[in-house]
Amino acid sequence: MLSLEPPGWGGNLLRGLMNSLQIAVGGYALGLLIGVFTACGKLYGGIITKDILGCYTTIVRAVPELVLILLLYYAGTDVINQLMFWLGKDPVNINGLAAGIFVIGVVQGAYSGEVIRGAVLAIPQGQLEAARAYGFTGWQVLRRITLPAMLPYAIPGLANLWLIATKDTALLAVVGFSELTLETRQAAGATRHYMLFYCAAGVLYLLVTLISNHVIGRIERWSRRGFYQV
Amino acid sequence: MNDLSSENALSGNPGASSPVSAGLLSRAAASGFALHRIVMAAVAIAILVICALQMRWDWLPEYHDIIFEGLWRTVWLLIASVVIGFLLALPLGLVQVTGPAILASPAKAFCNVIRGTPLLLQLWLLYYGLGSVFPAIPEIRDSWLWPYLRQAWPYALLSLTISFAAYEAEVMRGAFAGVPKGELEAAKAYGFTPWQIFRRIWMPRAIHRALPTLGGEVVLQLKATPLVATITVIDVYGAFTRVRQDAFLTYEPLLLLAFIYMLMAGALVVLFRYLERRIPVK
Numbered sequence: 001m002l003s004l005e006p007p008g009w010g011g012n013l014l015r016g017l018m019n020s021l022q023i024a025v026g027g028y029a030l031g032l033l034i035g036v037f038t039a040c041g042k043l044y045g046g047i048i049t050k051d052i053l054g055c056y057t058t059i060v061r062a063v064p065e066l067v068l069i070l071l072l073y074y075a076g077t078d079v080i081n082q083l084m085f086w087l088g089k090d091p092v093n094i095n096g097l098a099a100g101i102f103v104i105g106v107v108q109g110a111y112s113g114e115v116i117r118g119a120v121l122a123i124p125q126g127q128l129e130a131a132r133a134y135g136f137t138g139w140q141v142l143r144r145i146t147l148p149a150m151l152p153y154a155i156p157g158l159a160n161l162w163l164i165a166t167k168d169t170a171l172l173a174v175v176g177f178s179e180l181t182l183e184t185r186q187a188a189g190a191t192r193h194y195m196l197f198y199c200a201a202g203v204l205y206l207l208v209t210l211i212s213n214h215v216i217g218r219i220e221r222w223s224r225r226g227f228y229q230v
Numbered sequence: 231m232n233d234l235s236s237e238n239a240l241s242g243n244p245g246a247s248s249p250v251s252a253g254l255l256s257r258a259a260a261s262g263f264a265l266h267r268i269v270m271a272a273v274a275i276a277i278l279v280i281c282a283l284q285m286r287w288d289w290l291p292e293y294h295d296i297i298f299e300g301l302w303r304t305v306w307l308l309i310a311s312v313v314i315g316f317l318l319a320l321p322l323g324l325v326q327v328t329g330p331a332i333l334a335s336p337a338k339a340f341c342n343v344i345r346g347t348p349l350l351l352q353l354w355l356l357y358y359g360l361g362s363v364f365p366a367i368p369e370i371r372d373s374w375l376w377p378y379l380r381q382a383w384p385y386a387l388l389s390l391t392i393s394f395a396a397y398e399a400e401v402m403r404g405a406f407a408g409v410p411k412g413e414l415e416a417a418k419a420y421g422f423t424p425w426q427i428f429r430r431i432w433m434p435r436a437i438h439r440a441l442p443t444l445g446g447e448v449v450l451q452l453k454a455t456p457l458v459a460t461i462t463v464i465d466v467y468g469a470f471t472r473v474r475q476d477a478f479l480t481y482e483p484l485l486l487l488a489f490i491y492m493l494m495a496g497a498l499v500v501l502f503r504y505l506e507r508r509i510p511v512k
Binding site: 047048051052059061062063064065066067068070071074075078163167168169170171173174181184185188192194195198199201202205206209210 | 264266267270342343345346347348349350351352354355358359360361362363449452453454455456457460467480481484485487488491492495496
C-alpha cells in the first residue's frame, strides 16, 4: 500500500510532503520578512504606522487561519485578475503554491512581528547606544547590532512559529491544494485503508517536527554562543 | 436606511480633510489627544458603512436561524473541549513533573505526538479512521454508544479535547515546575496531606502563573474550532460555508464570519483579563 510505485500510494504522500514543506519554508521566509518590517514599524514608526500595524497583527491573530486563508485566497486572486484586466491582459490562474505561500506568509508575519518586537525590546539599550555613539547609520545598527543581538531572544518564539507553519500547511487542504493531508485523504478514500494512511501521514509530520527540533536546538546553541550557559 | 446614509456623509468628512488633520497630528500627539485615533475610527466606520450599503446582505434573514445554531455549536464545542481538556491536562502535566518515569514518559510522548501533527489530520484520522473501524465491530454496533458514534460531533469534540489537553499539559508542566519549592515544603511542614497540598497550594498557584498563557491558548482553541466543519459538523463556519454555496456569494459571508470570530476572541480576552485581575498580587 505504501510502496512508492503507482499501485502503492507512498509516492503521492511523499510528493504531498514536499509540497507542504515548500509552502512551509516559503511562507515562513515571507512571514519573517513581513515580521521584521512589522516589528520595525511598530517600534520606530510614526503613530499612524503603529496603529495600522496594530490593526494588522490584532486582526490576523483573532480570526481563524481557515477563514483568513479563504479570504486571502479569493481576495488575492480577485485583485490580481482586476490588475490584469486593467493592464488589458487575460485573467491568470493563480498557482496554488504561490497562493499558499502568500497566505501562510501573511498569517506568520503577524505572529513573527510580535516575537521580533519583543526580542528587540529585550536587547540591552547600551549596545544600541554604543553603536550610535560610534557613528553607525540606522541601517548599519539594524544589520550589525539589532538583528544579531535579538536572535537569542527571538529564536524560541520563531522556532515555535516554524512548527506552527508546518502544521498550518494542512489547512490548505481545505482550498484544494494537494499537500500532504489532502493527498492522504485521497489515498485513504481510494483504498479504504483510512487508519494506515492517516497514521503514515502522522508519522511523516512527526518526523518533520522531530528533525526540526534537533536543528532548532543546534541553531539556538549557536545563537547563544558568548552567553553564559544556563 | 436614511440615517445610515447621513452617517456615511458625516464619516466622509474627516477622510476629505485628512491633509489638515495630518498637520494637526504632531500637536495632538503632544497634548495627549489622539486625533489620529479618531480619524482612524472614522475611516473604520466609513468602511463598515460602505460594506453595509454596497454589499449584498439580503440573505441574512433567510439564514439567520442556521447561523445562530452554528454559533451555539461553536461556543458549546469550545467550552466543552476547553473544560474537559484542561481537566485532562492537570494530571498529564503533573506526572511529567513529579510522577514516576513509567507515567511521565507516556504523558510526554502523548504531548509530543499530538503537538507534532496537524489538528486537521488528527480530526480526519478519528472521524474517517475510527469511523471506518467501528462499524466492523459488532459489540460496538450493539452498544448504547452506537447512536452517538454514528454522528460527527463526538469525533469533533474528542479531537479538539485531546489537542487542547496536550498543549495545556505542556503549559501546566511548566507552571507546576515553577511553583516555589518553599511553599510546598511549608504546606508539608504544616501537616497537609499530599492531596491537600495539591488542591490548596500547588494547583491554584500553578493556575495563577499559567493564566495569561491559558487565555492565549483558549483563543487559539477558538481559532481551531472551524476545522470541525470539514467533518460535517455545522458550526458557525460551516453555516457560513453553506450560505456561500447557496447564495453564490464570496466576500460578504466571509467578512461577517471574520467579524464574528473577532468579537468572540475579544470577549475571551476581556474574560481572561477579568480573571487575571481577580488574582491577588502583592
